Amino acid sequence: MFNLLMKDLLIQKKTLGYLLFYIPILLLVFTSTSMEGDIAVVLYATSTCFIVYLLIAGACSYDEQNRSEVFLNSLPIRRKDIVFSKYLSILVYAVFGLTAGILIALIYNVLGLGEPVRYPAVKDLFGALCGAIIIGAAYYPLYFKFGSIKTRLLHVIVIMAIFLIPAGLVWLVEKYSQGTAVNLLTQVLNSPDWLWAVGCGVVIVTILLVSLAGSLRIYENKDIS
Amino acid sequence: MKIIISGASQEPLYEQIAKQIKNQIILGELKPGDALPSIRKLAKELQISVITTKRAYDELEKDGFIETVGGKGSFVSGENKELFREKRLRMMEEKLCEIIAESRYLGISVEELKEMIDLFYKEGEI
């Protein structure tokens, strides 16, 4: 399984190189936005999500370009392991993403481009990880079912759905039960941080597990041509 | 050991091989106890199927010309002088018939033929 991870990284050697160029660009974007509030969280979440998406889509499209699925599945490898290694890679890519974020913060601070940005705290790591997992969880089932080309189109829709559906539900509830929803929401929003974290954690883990189960099911039964 | 096979001939390959090995054994070119190449090696060298060489060897074994020892390979059968002598005699008879037919065609009488035989026999002794 770790060999597969290595494989995904090895074949993207070039991409990893290009990432070094992305960092200055991200830096530029970062400096040009003058945002209120906690910039750090945004920085680390964005850099992580961006790079995670790049590397996931990169590895998958390489696999597809080279039609290596046929080859890989002819080796003594379980399909399960192929799926697991892809999900594991989310973590690895997240680390890359965070590192990029830290580098940007470093450069920003050293060059004194503005108010000093803090280095990652626990909540930044948490946010970055959640973002990475959502991106991966949305991508892989689609990829295993439809291939990387269609996935690129559908992926955006799924991500939006993940955010819009809860918002939509809240709006619906709001419409039909005046008051109670607002009260509930206010309560939720005022609950302590740790409760938030746990709640988010549960949701994210659920999404991950559902996605993993789905991918396994799809891939185990897929005909590879 | 020399084996030359023809894909174009009507005779099956395994028969061609068996015949040639048989002849070499009869003529003494292959001696009792000589090891024959394994069926796979022979098949590889002749660029044919191993089933063919196996069949040839099976034929030879059936006719008593070779023996196969499990794990070691195939060897030319032990002394079988009577059998070989008989076969060689028969081959000689066939050649005699050819000579006689040729003599008749050229108009050579039996006596002239016998003289020729005497001559060549004596030459051979020297």
Added chain:
Amino acid sequence: MNEILEVRNLTKQYPGFSLNKISFTLEKGYIMGFIGPNGAGKTTTIKLIMNLIRRDSGEIKVFGLDNIKNELEVKERLGFVYDDNHFYNELTVLEMKKIIAPFYSQWDDGVFKDYLERFELSPRKKIKDLSKGMKMKFSLVIALSHHAELLILDEPTSGLDPIFRSELLDILVEIIQDENKSVFLSTHLTTDLDKIADYITFINQGELVFCESKDELMERYGLVKGGNELLDEELKKEFVGIKQSSYGFTGLTSDIHRARQLFGSSVLIEKASLEDIMLYTVRGGKPCLTC
């Protein structure tokens, strides 16, 4: 247990095509040629053996093991070569090996290096810089470097020159010098098999035509050539396939003895090559296009 590959009643349905109850067996120590025209189902069969696609029904046993239940063990002992290059173009030969080798518990680096040298493959060369022949050679090296007992090749020689094809066949014959190993070679270039194959399995339009030893086939099948006046509707049915011209006919018979009985000395009977057998069987009794 002598069977290294057993396929029984293998069936797979697709919208426009189906593989219908294919059965054949390959024993240890032999080379089996898997022939058929394009689209006959050869690649489908191989993909079913490799469990790349799921079978609808039937049984596939490799080394006596079910190819799905014991998928990993089967693939460990199996080497494969496909006609399409499925390697990562950006990687080098060595990097590709570093990815593949850990999956095989029996990987032998010494053997790998020997073959690289023998085939003159440079380990630092990028896959995309290899010629088609070199890519094939590399596939073969990988397949041979983990002590595989069964080698499965799917159209490995299409697009390669005769010199290289001959080299490949030599290598295959060398492999079965070890009588515990076997080779399963799918190809539509039957001239390669005329010499070295021990058994031939022929499929056409998803159906099995025959699975026999090549020697038996060569003894059984023949090309009958004679004048058109010798044929009538009844006699035409005796043939697997017939080609007629204004000068005479050539028919493929699957029973030379019977043909001799029927026609006697009024016809010429020749050996049929595998290509003849495939051609006439596929064309069948179709009406001649040019007469």
